[in-house]
Amino acid sequence: xxxxxxxxxxxxxxxxxxxxxxxxxxxxxxxxxxxxxxxxxxxxxxxxxxxxxxxxxxxxxxxxxxxxxxxxxxxxxxxxxxxxxxxxxxxxxxxxxxxxxxxxxxxxxxxxxxxxxxxxxxxxxxxxxxxxxxxxxxxxxxxxxxxxxxxxxxxxxxxxxxxxxxxxxxxxxxxxxxxxxxxxxxxxxxxxxxxxxxxxxxxxxxxxxxxxxxxxxxxxxxxxxxxxxxxxxxxxxxxxxxxxxxxxxxxxxxxxxxxxxxxxxxxxxxxxxxxxxxxxxxxxxxxxxxxxxxxxxxxxxxxxxxxxxxxxxxxxxxxxxxxxxxxxxxxxxx
Amino acid sequence: xxxxxxxxxxxxxxxxxxxxxxxxxxxxxxxxxxxxxxxxxxxxxxxxxxxxxxxxxxxxxxxxxxxxxxxxxxxxxxxxxxxxxxxxxxxxxxxxxxxxxxxxxxxxxxxxxxxxxxxxxxxxxxxxxxxxxxxxxxxxxxxxxxxxxxxxxxxxxxxxxxxxxxxxxxxxxxxxxxxxxxxxxxxxxxxxxxxxxxxxxxxxxxxxxxxxxxxxxxxxxxxxxxxxxxxxxxxxxxxxxxxxxxxxxxxxxxxxxxxxxxxxxxxxxxxxxxxxxxxxxxxxxxxxxxxxxxxxxxxxxxxxxxxxxxxxxxxxxxxxxxxxxxxxxxxxxx
DNA sequence: AGCGCTCCCGTGAGCGTTCACGTGAACGCT
DNA sequence: AGCGTTCACGTGAACGCTCACGGGAGCGCT
Numbered sequence: 001x002x003x004x005x006x007x008x009x010x011x012x013x014x015x016x017x018x019x020x021x022x023x024x025x026x027x028x029x030x031x032x033x034x035x036x037x038x039x040x041x042x043x044x045x046x047x048x049x050x051x052x053x054x055x056x057x058x059x060x061x062x063x064x065x066x067x068x069x070x071x072x073x074x075x076x077x078x079x080x081x082x083x084x085x086x087x088x089x090x091x092x093x094x095x096x097x098x099x100x101x102x103x104x105x106x107x108x109x110x111x112x113x114x115x116x117x118x119x120x121x122x123x124x125x126x127x128x129x130x131x132x133x134x135x136x137x138x139x140x141x142x143x144x145x146x147x148x149x150x151x152x153x154x155x156x157x158x159x160x161x162x163x164x165x166x167x168x169x170x171x172x173x174x175x176x177x178x179x180x181x182x183x184x185x186x187x188x189x190x191x192x193x194x195x196x197x198x199x200x201x202x203x204x205x206x207x208x209x210x211x212x213x214x215x216x217x218x219x220x221x222x223x224x225x226x227x228x229x230x231x232x233x234x235x236x237x238x239x240x241x242x243x244x245x246x247x248x249x250x251x252x253x254x255x256x257x258x259x260x261x262x263x264x265x266x267x268x269x270x271x272x273x274x275x276x277x278x279x280x281x282x283x284x285x286x287x288x289x290x291x292x293x294x295x296x297x298x299x300x301x302x303x304x305x306x307x308x309x310x311x312x313x314x315x316x317x318x319x320x321x322x323x324x325x326x327x328x329x330x331x332x333x334x
Numbered sequence: 335x336x337x338x339x340x341x342x343x344x345x346x347x348x349x350x351x352x353x354x355x356x357x358x359x360x361x362x363x364x365x366x367x368x369x370x371x372x373x374x375x376x377x378x379x380x381x382x383x384x385x386x387x388x389x390x391x392x393x394x395x396x397x398x399x400x401x402x403x404x405x406x407x408x409x410x411x412x413x414x415x416x417x418x419x420x421x422x423x424x425x426x427x428x429x430x431x432x433x434x435x436x437x438x439x440x441x442x443x444x445x446x447x448x449x450x451x452x453x454x455x456x457x458x459x460x461x462x463x464x465x466x467x468x469x470x471x472x473x474x475x476x477x478x479x480x481x482x483x484x485x486x487x488x489x490x491x492x493x494x495x496x497x498x499x500x501x502x503x504x505x506x507x508x509x510x511x512x513x514x515x516x517x518x519x520x521x522x523x524x525x526x527x528x529x530x531x532x533x534x535x536x537x538x539x540x541x542x543x544x545x546x547x548x549x550x551x552x553x554x555x556x557x558x559x560x561x562x563x564x565x566x567x568x569x570x571x572x573x574x575x576x577x578x579x580x581x582x583x584x585x586x587x588x589x590x591x592x593x594x595x596x597x598x599x600x601x602x603x604x605x606x607x608x609x610x611x612x613x614x615x616x617x618x619x620x621x622x623x624x625x626x627x628x629x630x631x632x633x634x635x636x637x638x639x640x641x642x643x644x645x646x647x648x649x650x651x652x653x654x655x656x657x658x659x660x661x662x663x664x665x666x667x668x
Numbered sequence: 669a670g671c672g673c674t675c676c677c678g679t680g681a682g683c684g685t686t687c688a689c690g691t692g693a694a695c696g697c698t
Numbered sequence: 699a700g701c702g703t704t705c706a707c708g709t710g711a712a713c714g715c716t717c718a719c720g721g722g723a724g725c726g727c728t
Contacts, residue, residue: 011401013684024708029686037706056479059458061684063394064713067345069458071437079423080614089413092440096447101458103405104438106426113430124393124403124435145388225618258620280414284559285619286592347714358678363716371676395714398683671727679720690709697701 012055021049032057071101072307073121075114075130079106081223082279083249083296084131087151090300091129098308105130118142127311129303136160147310149303161306163299163322167276170292170326171203172210174246174274177290177328179211183244183272186213189231189256191248192220200248200276217242221252228255229262236263244272244334250279250291257285257333272334276326287332294326346389355383366391405435406641407455409448409464413440415557416613417583417630418465421485424634425463432642439464452476461641470494481644483637495640497633497656501610504626504660505537506544508580508608511624511662513545517578517606520547523565523590525582526554534582534610551576555586562589563596570597578606578668584613584625591619591667606668610660621666628660 018028023046030038031046049055063069074091076084088104095102103125107113114134119142121128127147132139136157139148150162178186186208190201201218208215217239221231228247232255236242247253253275257267265271267287275282278293302324309316352362357380364372365380383389397403408425410418422438429436437459441447448468453476455462461481466473470491473482484496512520520542524535535552542549551573555565562581566589570576581587587609591601599605601621609616612627636658643650 011684014686015684025685026687026709027707030707033686039706042706051479054479057457058398058684060394060397061713062457062686064392064398064684064715065686067713079419079426085413085419088438089440092413092438093442096440096442099454101437103435104422104426106423106430108427108430120433123391123396145385145390254618258618261620281615281618284588284592284615286595345714348716349714359715360679360717361677364677367716373676376676392714395683396716398685398714399716401683669728672725673727674723674725676723677721680718682717683715685713687712688710691707693705693707695702695704697703698699 011058012053014055014057016053017046017050017055020053021046069101070126070311071103071124072127072129072304073103073105073125075105075107075117075121075128075132077107077109077114077131077133079104082251082281083277086279086296087131087300087303090297091304092300093297094301094304098304100304115142122146127307129307147307149307149310151299151303161310161316161322163303163306163324164319165294165299165326166323167200167292167294167326168203168206170328171200171246171276172207173328174290174292174334175204175207175211175213177330178244178246178272178274178334179213181244181272181334184213185217185239185242185244187217187219187235187239187242187245188215189221189228189235189245189247189252190218191223191252193223198248204246221248221255223249223251225251225255225258228252229259230255232256232259233263243270244274247273247275250275250277250282250289253289253291253333254281254285257289267333274328274334278326278329282331290331290334291329292326293329295324299324345392346387348389348391350387351380351384351389354387355380403435404460404645405437405458406461406463406638407437407439407459409439409441409451409455409462409466411441411443411448411465411467413438416585416615417611420613420630421465421634421637424631425638426634427631428635428638432638434638449476456480461645463637463641481641483641483644485633485637495644495650495656497637497640497658498653499628499633499660500657501534501626501628501660502537502540504662505534505580505610506541507662508624508626508668509538509541509545509547511664512578512580512606512608512668513547515578515606515668518547519551519573519576519578521551521553521569521573521576521579522549523555523562523569523579523581523586524552525557525586527557532582538580555582555589557583557585559585559589559592562586563593564589566590566593567597577604578608580608580610582610584609584611584616584623587623587625587667588615588619591623601667608662608668612660612663616665624665624668625663626660627663629658633658 014025014028018025028046031043105117107117122144129149131151148160152165153162155162188204191198205215219231219235221227253273256273260267260271275289275291278291282289282291306317348359348362352359362380365377439451441451456478463483465485482494486499487496489496522538525532539549553565553569555561587607594601594605609623609625612625616623616625640651
């Protein structure tokens with residue numbers, strides 16, 4: 001099929017098909033995009049010739065002339081992380097209803113890859129939405145004027161939009177829930193690996209203060225179930241009187257759940273657990289995870305919506321409209 | 335920034351930048367792709383002009399002339415299904431190392447969407463990788479000559495490549511494992527919703543026969559954890575003497591695990607469970623799921639590899655090379 | 669002075685499509 | 699017969715960019 005002669009196998013163009021079928025380019029184009037103004041028999045003849053030659057239209061040439069097809073780049077650190085999976089799925093769905101194409105880039109949790117991706121992506125897509133950790137300067141430099149929507153991150157320059165995650169009220173509700181159940185010693189398994197303490201920890205701290213709870217029982221956890229388990233062990237070793245934990249996210253919470261079982265603490269009787277994110281995953285474990293739940297579907301959809309507004313330039317949402325609020329969703333683990 | 339006058343806001347082209355900077359198109363091109371043969375000061379001047387005008391190169395025009403950038407389309411039924419998540423992540427990674435771009439299409443488990451996607455995808459990507467349920471005729475008709483690699487599906491025409499999943503040996507090992515543990519009444523929770531019985535059930539049947547086990551204790555399950563739980567209940571109601579179950583996949587197995595706990599059956603003592611797929615998810619539950627594990631990483635990588643071979647036309651793998659074998663991976667659930 | 673070299677920069681062509689026209693043939697009508 | 703209309707098809711241009719050239723200015727060298 002493919003001739004492997006020494007010379008470069010020149011691409012089959014619409015011209016070749018036209019010549020082979022004895023018609024003009026335009027007629028070929030008409031046949032392929034089945035438009036009017038073409039006779040049935042010649043159409044068939046053209047189609048046959050195209051198939052015969054293995055002709056495939058160039059998406060670039062086509063895209064150049066009809067400026068439809070918008071493609072947006074979705075950048076996430078790790079598709080295997082269920083949180084990003086859910087966001088990505090939501091974004092894909094939202095894009096699909098608009099007929100947009102989404103190129104997904106998984107940066108493998110590497111800052112280096114993120115920058116590399118950013119560099120290459122800009123020349124390949126019309127707009128970018130993603131979860132970035134790099135500096136705004138780098139973003140500014142590498143996106144080169146493309147519309148950008150940041151997820152779950154504050155931004156300080158006007159160049160970007162970002163979807164803010166507001167969990168303050170939800171975390172307060174979670175603490176209130178625990179307090180109402182009689183818990184007074186409430187620990188937190190935070191996400192470490194970041195330089196500064198997480199915003200979620202701040203929410204926890206203020207909520208705890210509001211209820212007169214000691215907010216100092218915090219242990220850093222690796223971003224994994226095993227990390228959550230290990231952190232719980234550390235926490236309980238240091239503070240055996242802890243009866244409830246709030247975690248940075250559901251992955252860590254699930255690890256804690258598992259570890260609690262291994263330690264012989266039954267949930268929620270001996271230990272109450274509340275996670276953050278509200279992943280579907282949390283419904284699979286026993287007992288179902290209580291969580292300060294984020295509407296990941298809305299998160300993805302909102303990001304796509306805003307990117308569309310930026311693309312057309314009409315009526316982009318301001319910061320007020322770009323918020324997703326997390327709410328306490330009781331499962332059985334607290 | 336964007337003028338919303340009545341007229342269509344014509345795109346800013348390289349020509350506009352050239353005029354604004356008082357140079358030629360070529361010089362602009364040199365500045366942007368930072369090539370040699372350009373003076374430092376003019377380069378800066380061009381860059382400034384480009385930023386000023388909000389210039390963004392057209393990926394179509396660029397792609398048209400330099401025929402690099404290959405884009406492949408990845409079609410999956412549901413990104414939220416962990417199996418497809420893992421395959422997709424593996425494919426993304428494999429593509430990334432090659433510098434390829436991957437457009438992901440989630441068909442929302444709908445045959446209709448699948449066909450629609452197939453139709454639109456062909457003009458947007460260089461090759462297609464995916465998990466399809468439609469007929470080969472439809473595939474043939476809609477892919478229009480693009481290289482196609484099917485995942486986990488047999489094919490009968492020479493037009494396509496497909497990665498075959500071979501779990502025969504793995505399922506036999508699973509049954510052997512159960513038999514060695516003294517189980518004689520082994521049920522199966524199959525995937526229903528398909529017309530014909532699954533190939534995995536066939537593997538189970540032949541393995542059971544080899545060990546003199548009744549292979550008739552099969553219940554169809556919905557493709558979800560809840561479905562798995564419901565199916566287990568049905569199975570145990572009909573055959574209370576069942577002490578072990580093999581399931582169509584890990585999702586169903588996890589549902590069964592959860593249901594067993596609710597029924598007061600402890601795993602693996604009162605009920606042994608072995609799933610299929612070997613998802614990472616299986617390690618999160620308690621006890622960790624035993625499973626006939628597929629190397630999803632290899633699955634995705636292999637698909638990308640083959641699509642690359644088809645693209646270049648050199649040395650495409652035959653059916654023998656396109657197999658991923660599933661192997662029993664003991665957890666704690668059996 | 670003449671030659672050659674390097675450094676910058678510009679010009680024409682071409683990538684493969686589609687769009688807006690133009691055109692000839694065939695047909696029906698008054 | 700003359701005219702308008704439809705049908706089927708072809709021709710130039712344009713989309714926005716890069717590549718392969720060509721060429722002038724400035725320099726040092728013999």
